[in-house]
Amino acid sequence: MRIVCPFCGERELGEFTYLGDTKPVRPEAGASEDEVFDYVYLRDNVAGDTSEYWYHGGGCRAWLKVTRNTLTHEISSIEPAAGAGAAKVDA
Amino acid sequence: MAGAQTHRLGNGGLVDRSAPLNFRFDGKAFSGFQGDTLASALIANGVKLVGRSFKYHRPRGILTSGSEEPNALVELRTGARREPNTKATTAELYDGLEAASQNRWPSLRHDVMSVNQLFAPIFVAGFYYKTFMWPAKFWEAIYEPAIRRAAGLGRAAGVADPDHYDKAWAHCDVLIAGSGPTGLAAALAAGRSGARVILCEEDFTLGGRLLSDGGTIDGVPAAEWLSRTLAELADMPDVRIMTRTTLFGVYDGGTYGAIERVNDHLPSPPQHQVRQRLWRIVAKRCVVAAGAIERPIVFAGNDTPGVMMASAIRTYVARYAATPAKRLALFTNNEDGWRTVETALGAGLQIAAVIDARPEISPAHRSLASKGGFPVLHGSVSGVDGGKDGVRKIAVSLTGGARAEVEADGLAVSGGWNPAVGLTSFHRGRPAWRDDISAFVPDGAPPGMVAAGAANGDFGLGACLSQGFAAGAAAARDTGHSGIVGTAPAADDEAFSLTPLWHVAGKGKAFVDYQHDVTASDIELAQREGFESVEHLKRYTTLGMATDQGKTSNVAGLAIMAAVSGRSIPETGTTIYRPPYVPVAIGAFAGHHRDETFHATRLTPSHHWAVEQGAVFVDTGLWKRAQWYPRAGEKDWLESVTREVKAVRSGVGFCDVSTLGKIDVHGPDAGAFLDRVYINTFSSLAVGKARYGLMLREDGIVYDDGTTSRLAEDHYFLTTTTAKAGLVMQHLEFCRQVLFPELDVQLTSVSDQWAQFSIAGPKTRDLLREIVDPSEDLSNEGFPFMGVREVALRGGLRARLFRISFSGEMAFEISVPARFGDAMARNLMLAGAPFGVTPYGTEALGVMRVEKGHIAGPELSGTTTAADLGLGKMMSTKKDYIGRVMAGREALVAPDRQVVVGIRPTDRTRRLRSGAHIIPKGQTPGPGNDQGYVTSVCFSPTLDQWIGLALVERGRERIGEIVHAHDPLRGEDYDVELCNPVFYDPDGGRQRG
Structure with a gap:
């Protein structure tokens, strides 16, 4: 598998580490135990496109948000994951 | 000199008669020529019997001339290089080659296990x-x-492989599998377009079927076109042709696996060269020109030595000038089989008869028969009379019911051709059935891949050339190359006509899968017993599961299953195709990653100095760390370690601790960032101070620990455990980038930049004063416990000094740029000599940390909470941090959790061992009363007895209680007392002194 790092270009899978689903967002400081429990443990098991975190540890050390099809391994988008998991604080 | 090559033609072929090669098969001497395979050389010497079959030990001969061979498997080479299950049909002959037949005893001709046939x-x-x-x-x-x-195949060498294997990457625009007419035409078009091309050919000679079947291309003989084409390709700098290289797998994103047999054609690799090389090829496009495999027809006795594929006979005669038979019969159901008759007649062989299963044959063939003086029998072969010496007579069932017999010493069989659909189907592709050729053809392919020519079910030479050329041109265009390609090479297509025939009913064993001895009746039995699905059929009968993966057998097996289950062949379907297409040695996948180069080795800055000191090293992850420094006269490790601990506790010692992970945390929000990743607070840490920190995982379990120092308002220096150095960096980057993007902070890994030494013992200051510039104040007031400061060393070098202690002694850690690490170790030895300075290793470090009750890896086990470790009070209640909420879950704060406590044996002379279970005294050990286990133990020189740390239910409430330690692994049972885990200097006076 090849991943096109937005900073380093196309690189081989071995340079990257997989973490998992980008959907869960870290709850705010005052969140309940249930909310945090869901954030830590609840994941969908998707057959199809998923958005997931990959770490370019063998390169620029950027965390990336990768949209990958779990059936075909086809990657349709890759972007920096900056702020993707941050609690949404009302302005 | 070995015997004459009795079955070699006087001229012709692609063997070099001026380069004779001697070889041995089962100990007997033979000779062949440069350009032979082992199989062709055996045929040239009249050898028909080459092996015994898997289950029944039936005599077997050579069936094919390529990598699809199921029968002719040999043990190649001897000693450590002996390689079982090597196909004689692809093994290149070299001078001195030694091969042995397999699965027979005491000899190939007299195999006692052939009685298995009676127990069939x-x-x-x-x-x-x-x-x-x-x-x-x-x-x-x-x-x-x-x-x-x-039942079995060859024997493994049983000793380590002496050869080296390599792994390499290659990149190209267009990858081409196969160098037959299709592949070469594709390479021409892609190469002329200007694309970067790699062509892989598993044979050692380029040309594919052109080498055996000839033909006319662009008005000239195929051989002439071939040499002209290869010359043109050789002149293209961006076309790389790799012979002896099989494309075996297709992976995601246009990555392909190929195995190059770099030196398999030599007795052993030349010095400093590898045996094989595993290629990972990244290609934007791939043209599969892998051709097709001729399929056998299943009839009784079809495994008799001397029964061969018709195309293989053409190859042996035309390419190798070797004659598998003197009087040959042909059994065919299609037009292509007749080409073998033409080749055989051209080489002066006799044709005994052609048995053609089709109702009609062409007038041209009829006239060929009358010219050649052989009969054409309409019908099928129903039996073969013969044995280990080969074919004697062939029984024929004529259309209409009559029977006939043909005397011949060889039988060529052609049941049609199966496109090589492996590569195109490796992404779970299911090939589609084509009625006109009665074969499966690729139905789609992995992204970027296309099949052309015979691999796509188009067998004619003209079609192969034009399809290959078009596919090569299209692939080049797709990758942005638009050079002028010229016109495609042209040739006529051969006539095609085929009447499907899979199985001829008859008396006797009729083999479908030669290598696993699966017969037609096995498939019928599997169907009767309900194993009708192809995947069940495969596993129940082992059809297609051998080292050849059913290349000659799968389709016939499916066809027989289809017939007995009353379904069509496409309804019956194919099994899933999986790489590798050919067997690949595990050694090639490992490459250089074996033995001491299995993984990278990291050396501490003082490694070479420690080697000079005679240190014993221990692998900790990738690191080599000095474990202890034995001295002359010490009888074991314990004596050395005890000496090192006593020296530190009474004088001064030092230890290289550079393996700890080190991360620079910079930025105005550095403190706020650390507050969120540690359970305790760092924003309040004063500049010039260090603090012990603990990190949790988001699920509330302890992740890592270490000291972090504040070097400046906006600069912290964080340390991690050795084991977690990389992971903590990754975790912190996740926190920084993904979770807390609003914080202005940067992380830099500086693990390799700093050499760090722990200097410990009451004489630490005496030693340091010899190292550090005299102007630096090292007094307790000038440099208090947990203080951190940059200092000047004598000579001007700047160092960082941390007053932290893992040993519990008065201690500093000194840190200098890594390139000065070696010099620092030597200087510490030199300057410390008057104080009896003693280098100590990781064992003494561990002993002192257990004496001091510090937690380490065995306690940071991924199951413990901060409170379990006795560090619950560090958990801030004034801020949010990673793991805070989940750490408060009911079970993680339950009062009966197993917590860290000290243990010491009631019998002071007893040795403790990690892993023993803690059971209440007086109870019979069992899962119901298991209250924890011993995590760390050591012999404490300070207390002169074994001590340990354990995780014990409610342990801290039970100090003083005698419990039972049960060690079923080592068969030990003894009592221990639960005690304060801090065995040494519990009030910490020594480290503050």
């Missing part, structure tokens, strides 16, 4: 499941070893 009724499909069911204990002791001895 028990070796039917599923015989493992049916026959060896009981008594159960017989399986491991008797049945399995007996079966393994009797």
Whole structure:
């Protein structure tokens, strides 16, 4: 598998580490135990496109948000994951 | 000199008669020529019997001339290089080659296990499941070893492989599999377009079927076109042609696996060269020009030596000038088989008869028969009379019911051709059935891949050339190359006509899968017993599961299953195709990653100095760390370690601790960032101070620990454990980038930049004063416990000094740029000599940390909470941090959790061992009363007895209680007392002094 790092270009899978689903967002400081429990443990098991975190540890050390099809391994988008998991604080 | 090559033609072929090669097969001397395979050389010497079959030990000969060969498997080479299950049909002959037949005893001609044929009724499909069911204990002791001895292939060398294997990457625009007419035409078009091309050919000679079948291309003989084309390709700088290289796998994103047999054609690799090289090729486009495999017809006795594929006979005669038979019969159901007659007649062989299963044959063939003086029999071969010496007579069932007999010493069989659909189907692709050729063809392919020519079901030479050329041009265009490609090479297509015929009913064993001895009746039995699905059929009968993966057998097996289950072949379907397409040695996948180069090795800055000191090293992750420094006269490690601990506790010692992970945390929000990743607070840490920190995982379990120092308002220096150095960096980057993007902070890994030494013991200051510039104040007031400061060393070098202690002694850690690490170790030795300075290793470090009750890896086990470790009070209640909420879950704060406590044996002389279970005194050990286990132990020189740390239920409430330690692994039972885990200097006066 090849991943096109937005900073380093196309690189081989071995340079990257997989973490998992980008959907869960870290709850705010005052969140309940249930909310945090869901954030830590609840994941969908998707057959199809998923958005997931990959770490370019063998390169620029950027965390990336990768949209990958779990059936075909086809990657349709890759972007920096900056702020993707941050609690949404009302302005 | 070995015997004459009795079955070699006087001229012709692609062998070099001026380069004779001697070889041995089963100890007997033979000779062949440069350009032979082992199989062609054996044929040239009249050898027909080359092996015994898997289950029945039936005599077997050579069936094919390529990598699809199921029968002619040999042990190649001897000693450590002996390689079992090597196909004689692809093994290149070299001078001095030694090969042995397999699966026979005492000899190939007299194999006692051939009595298995008499017991054939028990070796039917599923015989493992049916026959060896009981008594159960017989399986491991008797049945399995007996079966393994009797049924099997070659023997592994049994000793380490002396050769080296390499792994390499290659990149190209267009990858082409196969160098037959299709592949070469594709390479021409892609190369002329200006694309970067890699062409892989598993043979050692380029040309594919052109080498055997010839033909006319662009008005000239195929051989002439071939040399002209290869010359043109050789002149293209961006076309790389790799012979002896098989493309075996297709992976995601246009990555392909190929195995290059770099030196398999030599007795052993030349010095400093590898045996094989595993390629990972990244290609934007791939043209599969892998051709097709001729398929056998299943009839009784079809495994008799001398029965061969018709195309293989053409190859042996035309390419190798070797004659498998003197009087040959042909059994065909299609037009292509007749080409073997033409080749055989051209080489002066006799044709005994052609048995053609089709209702009609062409007038041209009819006239060929009358000219050649041989009969054409309409019907099928129903039996073969012969044995280990080959074919004698062939029984024919004529259309209409009459019978005939043909005397011949060889039988060519052609049941049609199966496109090589492996590569195109590796992404779970299912090939589609094409009625006109009665074969499966690729139905789509992995992204970027296309099949052309015979691999796509178009067998004619003209079609192969034009399809290959078009596919090569299109692939080049797709990758942005638009050079002028010229016109495609042209040739006529051969006539095609085929009447499907899979199985001829008859008396006697009719083999479908030669290598696993699967017969037509096994498939019928599997169907009767309900194993009708192809995947069940495969596993129940082992059809297609051998080292050849059913290249010659799968389609015939499916066709027979289709017939007996009353379904069509496409309804019956194919099994899933999986790489590798050919067997690949595990050594090639490992490459250089074996033995001491299995993984990278990291050396501490003082490594070479420690080697000079005679240190014993221990692997910790990738690191080599000095474990202890033995001295002359010390009888074991314990004596050395005890000496090192006593020296530190009474004088001064030092230890290289550079393996700890080190991360620079910079930025105005550095403190706020650390507050969120540690359970305790760092924003309040004063500049010039260090603090011990603990990190949790988001699920509330302890992740890592270490000291972090504040070097400046916006600069912290964080340390991690050795084991977690990389992971903590990754975790912190996740926190920084993904979770807390609003914080202005940067992380830099500086683990390799700093050499760090722990200097410990009451004489630490005495030693340091010899190292550090005299102007630096090292007094307790000038440099208090947990203080951190940059200092000048004598000579001007700047160093960082941390007053932290893992040993519990008065201690500093000194840190200098890594390139000065070696010099620092030497200077510490030199400057410390008057104080008896003693280098100590990781064992003494560990002893002192247990004496001091510090937690380490065994306690940071991924199951413990901060409170379990006695560090619950560090958990801030004034801020949010990673893991805070989940750490508060009911079970993680339950009062009966197992927590860290000290233990010491009630018998002071007893040795403790990690892993023993803690059971309440007086109870019989069992899962119901297991209250924890011993995590760390050491012999404490300070207390002169063994001590340890344990995780024990409510342990801290039970100090003083005597419990039972139960160690079923080592058969030990003894009592221990639960105690304060801080065995040494519990009030910490020494480290603050």
